[in-house]
Amino acid sequence: AQTVTQSQPEMSVQEAETVTLSCTYDTSESDYYLFWYKQPPSRQMILVIRQEAYKQQNATENRFSVNFQKAAKSFSLKISDSQLGDAAMYFCAYRSDYYNNNDMRFGAGTRLTVKP
């Protein structure tokens, strides 16, 4: 079964600085999708960024970018120019490209604090 591991329960970053959140996953599949979701306190889960495993190029969305290392099964999220609004729980997620048993698997999350 696919598992997702986020080894940093908590991270802290100074406003305007850069922070990297780590995520590793375990799978024997070759086709899959990886996601980072953000869940602000008492607010809705929001999709931050998506990476297709077949794409070698790392995904980028404004200040958010990923470092996808398929062989190492690593998928880290870099947040540049951190803002107070970036404070949230961040979840790394994996979804198989196969029709059966392709529910989304989430990591335990990393709580990001942004200091002014």
Next chain:
Amino acid sequence: KAGVTQTPRYLIKTRGQQVTLSCSPISGHRSVSWYQQTPGQGLQFLFEYFSETQRNKGNFPGRFSGRQFSNSRSEMNVSTLELGDSALYLCASSSSQGWYEQYFGPGTRLTVT
């Protein structure tokens, strides 16, 4: 487009009771998934519905059930509530084209006393 909506947002029930939660997906989305989120277990997949059919099911007891209607709205039901069922229940929808990407609702916070 309106986002995923869930009702009610908060619910307090007593052990042994049953509860029904509702989810309306984004217009045009035909897939709805349900998750249970707790501090101890994190986000756990309950089930997924597509075109009124259950496509995937997580590892939860039979007390947890769901269904999807022809308009893609979905309900989940928990019977014989236990204290451990207290959680945030999240619903997520996805489109047929971008089936792999899920959009979440605000959740229903269920407290069982």
